[in-house]
Amino acid sequence: MESLLIVDDDINLCEALSDELKEVGYEVSYVNNADAALVYLDNNQVDLLLLDLKMPEKDGFYVLKNLKEKGNNVKVIVLTAYADVKSAIDSAKMGASDFVSKPYDLDELIITIRKVLQRVQ
Numbered sequence: 001m002e003s004l005l006i007v008d009d010d011i012n013l014c015e016a017l018s019d020e021l022k023e024v025g026y027e028v029s030y031v032n033n034a035d036a037a038l039v040y041l042d043n044n045q046v047d048l049l050l051l052d053l054k055m056p057e058k059d060g061f062y063v064l065k066n067l068k069e070k071g072n073n074v075k076v077i078v079l080t081a082y083a084d085v086k087s088a089i090d091s092a093k094m095g096a097s098d099f100v101s102k103p104y105d106l107d108e109l110i111i112t113i114r115k116v117l118q119r120v121q
Contacts, residue, residue, distance in 0.1 A: 003045065006030035007037040007063065008052040008079070013102075017050070020106055026113075033056035038066055046074055048117055049094070053080040053087060064094035067093055075116050079104065 014030035053060035081102040
């Protein structure tokens with residue numbers, strides 16, 4: 001079973017998305033800030049990270065930068081309400097595999113997750 005980590009400061013979104021993704025067969029965990037995400041990733045194997053860019057204190061770019069510096073090549077889908085071309089390009093340069101806008105369409109998100117996970121194999 002593939003494992004996903006959701007990183008988003010909106011705990012309601014984390015819980016709802018986690019439940020939805022568990023229903024289609026993923027093992028899902030979530031944290032609500034950048035530091036917690038980095039600690040989790042240091043201690044757990046994750047196949048895919050769903051990462052919000054805009055969070056208080058430290059943002060998703062902080063997470064991407066730290067992953068790159070540590071050589072952690074976990075696949076990342078950026079999930080953000082602040083979707084723009086510059087953010088998409090910047091996140092891709094920092095290692096993100098794909099970019100999904102909030103509010104997300106669940107079917108579209110699942111297709112994107114499957115596509116990115118297939119690239120791993």
